[in-house]
Amino acid sequence: MELRSTVLLPELAVGTWRPGEGADRDAGWHIDDLLAFTRVSTLVLAHHDGTAPVVLKAGFRSNHVLAELDEETRPAAYGFYWYAEMTEAERDLTREDFRHEIAVARTATDAEHIVPPIEEGSTEQFDWYTMPHCTDGSFxxxxxxxxxxxxxxxxxxxxxxxxxxxxxxxxxxxxxxxxxxxxxxxxxxxxxxxxxxxxxxxxxxxxxxxxxxxxxxxxxxxxxxxxxxxxxxxxxxxxxxxxxxxxxxxxxxxxxxxxxxxxxxxxxxxxxxxxxxxxxxxxxxxxxxxxxxxxxxxxxxxxxxx
CATH class of the missing domain: 1.10.510.10 (Transferase(Phosphotransferase) domain 1)
Incomplete structure (x- = not known):
């Protein structure tokens, strides 16, 4: 299974990633839209071929974009002045935190008024999970x-x-x-x-x-x-x-x-x-x-x- 971007999204512009265990589809994800971008995670609207869009949330280790840029370009990148502050140990903690989020969400899969996780997986660079797309927005x-x-x-x-x-x-x-x-x-x-x-x-x-x-x-x-x-x-x-x-x-x-x-x-x-x-x-x-x-x-x- 491949995760690939079909629009120019900075978080997903590093290349093509292949999620590891937990992926149960042969077809790739198509990234339709960027929904939210924070220091340690990104939410996109994504779909498999022939299926309805879902929200895919990917947890990153803070400087996921900066790590792919050369030293001359890096200072001009969005978020450089706070992303670069985190140590390797701190970045590892952000990944642990995201995995904790997935585990907690998993315990509420059958709850009527909690947005449930649908599918989850990992890559070398990040972990991810999907959830239903609530089209009516927030409160x-x-x-x-x-x-x-x-x-x-x-x-x-x-x-x-x-x-x-x-x-x-x-x-x-x-x-x-x-x-x-x-x-x-x-x-x-x-x-x-x-x-x-x-x-x-x-x-x-x-x-x-x-x-x-x-x-x-x-x-x-x-x-x-x-x-x-x-x-x-x-x-x-x-x-x-x-x-x-x-x-x-x-x-x-x-x-x-x-x-x-x-x-x-x-x-x-x-x-x-x-x-x-x-x-x-x-x-x-x-x-x-x-x-x-x-x-x-x-x-x-x-x-x-x-």
Missing amino acids: RPLLTKAGGSQAVGLRVLADVADGLATLHERGIVHRDVYQENVLLHEDRGLITDLGAARRLDTPRGPAARGPEVHWPPEYATSYSTATPAADVFSLAVLTYRYLCADIPRHRHSRLETAPAALRPLLSAALVPEPKDRPEMGELRDGLRHPATPTTAPHRAVTDTTL
């Missing part, structure tokens, strides 16, 4: 859409809560719940990107991270041992932003724009102390059965502030 547009019913967004958020509850039942914390990691398919929600996830029996990552708008306060001291309560907080932040068109702060001053039945639940989910937050199942049930949804408020927050 981000719903945060900036003015007016309309809240019913669709609440249903999507409830679906995501259900997916996260499944992860928690299987001993996994997502740790990065926000609008870009919520995908839509036919008005239903799915959680994606388990790259930051950790198993509850194993500390993972640095002790401290942050701050980010959607991260809970405990990440400042205990990111590596975050519990399911962290996901509850982050999903409550996203729900608040959707219902109230604002970031939760100043004692949640815009909470009155949310359905009355949800207000106590959101307040509890946003408390600083993790042990005092409700479980994800409670948040899911509250989102599934709120009071009659009202019209979404005017979006005071613009897309550039998200």
